[in-house]
Amino acid sequence: MSEYIEIKGANIHNLKNIDIRIPRNKLTVITGVSGSGKSSLAFDTLYEEGKRRYLLFSEAQFMVEASPGFESITGLSPTVAVEQRVIRQSNPRSTVGTRTKISNMLAVLFASCGQRESEYDDNLPLTMEMFQKNSPKGMCVKCLGTGRYHLIDEEAIVRPDMPIRDLFDGFLMKHRHHRSSFKKFCDLHHIDVDQAIGSLSEEQLTVFKYGCRKSGFVGAVVFFHEMHKHYTSKNMRHNSEDKEIILWGIKAEHITCPKCGGSCLGEQAMHTRIGGKTITDLEQMYIKDLLSFLLNQLQNVSGQHLIREIVTKLQCLVDIGLYHLSLSRQVPSLSGGEIQRLFLASFIIAELDSIIFIFDEPTIGLHEAEKESLIRIIRHLVERGNTVVAVEHDKHFMEAADYIIDLGPEAGRNGGERIFQGTLQEFMSCTLSKTAPFLAGSKRLAAKKSYKPVDRSKMLILKHANLHNLRDVTVSIPIGLFVGIAGVSGSGKSSLIQDTLVPKLKQMLQNKMVFENDGSLPLIDDRAELSGAEHVRKCIVVDQRPIGRSRTSCPATYTGVMDRIRASLAKTPDSQERGYTPGLFSVNSEGGCPTCKGDGYTQYHVGFGNFIEQECEACGGTGYVEEAMTVKLDGKNIKDMMAMSVSEAVTFFGRKDSVAYDKMIVNVLSTLERVGMGYITLGQQTPTISGGEAQRIKLAKELAKHSGAGNVYILDEPTTGLSFSDTERLLELLKELADAGNTIIVTEHDPAILANCDYLIEMGPGGGSEGGSVIAEGNPRELASHPDSVIGKYLNEVW
Structure with missing residues (x-):
């Protein structure tokens, strides 16, 4: 077999017909500035072609041939992509346990070795399904495996003093089907709609509340439940699940299921134990603690072989830095780096060889102290006979590589070489x-030489934070400073800031809070207390959640730039003459190609859950109807503008002598450039945007809207996906914001960023059950010499 994988003439996206050699059975790192073409080479060329060739010789039959973005590739073997895009992991029922199959193994263990409480022993054998919340045999009958329940006060719905007509006139009578069945119900039971509910007989009241089969009337309480489910589902679709639903003036409280206590499981699972613990107890433990528990059970339980298999998988999760998670943790709630390491664990356990593994920044979310372990595990993949290719910016990871490929020199159209x-x-x-x-x-990245002083009279003081692993934490965050939150994975950083401080600020600031809800219900720690919010003019939370799930959403639509572009196109003489409206220039409206629904391509399923995309013949891949493409603004049509990079668009819309000039567009796009996003195109599909990129786009959008002093910006690892030079630019922007009188709070692992903060709060000392406390605080110099600090020694390396 060839010693190298040889790629000739790679030309997809911004790659400029480049030739690349990648040594087999080695660790290769692809580096370069953000947007230089790294992912285009690693994922869109190498991975996609490896997958296509595998499928070509499997049972899957290609209906069409995709256009290759290269001349030739030789020396290729099956490829596996281990990415960190959270957008692809959106099923809330998917957990760490289900993804690794450890939950299934625990279910088998409990079915074969569990001890039932005598009063719940019906002498029928326990089965695996009884311990699975997604199984009809195992889920709680009250909440149907969700762990949540809507508590509805039936007495409030059917008040005795209320006339029956008042209850239904303004609500139920709008629905023709219910109006008809209700009339039949009243005739059948001799009920006058003007009589009070309290005058109904017990038999009449029961059918009035819960329904009458003969008339088809569903009943007042049942109808209320149905309408509540409708509005809940509607809110979830519009990413506003925490929005309060009030029907007929009645609230439906969203509570933990009273029957299963939030475990989602039925009675058999709740009353079966191993070593005194239920399967729910085990799934809620930190993985490190679960590993210790099962090792202690090896001599006490008959299923030793199964326990050893579970222990092997758990040990792998500990080795790759996921010891602070629990098996019950939902996959969509994980960071991009955690998701990638979770998938890595399944490949390590499978003991594969002769595979090409392609990683997307595997060190994301890892503390400096944890990176060595990850590098060791990835090197073990190489020693087993695999080829590993990683897109990476981390200095230590690059130093561990056998081979380096650098792309550039700049981003977008100025990169790809x-x-x-x-x-x-x-x-x-x-x-x-x-x-x-x-x-x-x-x-090297310059570190601050002096730090802004702390004004003790202006502090955000958070007291008694106990969520997750936090141990009654009280912390003071200085206003007007650049503040860093440090600590190893699972030490409590996110629990303190994202899960406690942010919800508390949201409660207190209300409309002065800028926070994009992703549809998940916020956790509120009722024991926590917050003071000092009066010092905050506005709070802007900028996290790594996706900026859009629609295939047709893009940076232009998210930032509001698209509305301005459509309006400008609709004002051109051509549009005015033909009566065109802004909707013609939207793929989601009248301008979308009816064949491909605005996507620009059609998908063909080729088996095994894989798809191949082919350019839409009807619109030629534009996604627009022909009329939309004929209208131009200063020589550019809508597709031309969507294909521009942010930097190109700044120039195009920034010429004052041009009809395309738009000050608002230039303001937004210039800010995107400043946060290192000049290389993305206006029309890039948001599902292809990483968590780090999404965060910087959100930051730019908010910076373009909010200026001045007194704002609080909360960011989660803002340098994710940035090269050294890009990090330098973002750092300067954050320091400028702090110098202008704003408060910047960043959760971060990078010592170079932490060394540039005015004040640091370090959580720890370990992760999971070993974390949850403040171990050090002060300016970076003070932490560098602090005896309890873990990050201190890495800060010393920066200066």
């Missing part, structure tokens, strides 16, 4: 690379 390929030692002397000087030590 091969700057370097070869060994790390050779790379450090590459003068054309923007990354090499940082590796060689000739260039």
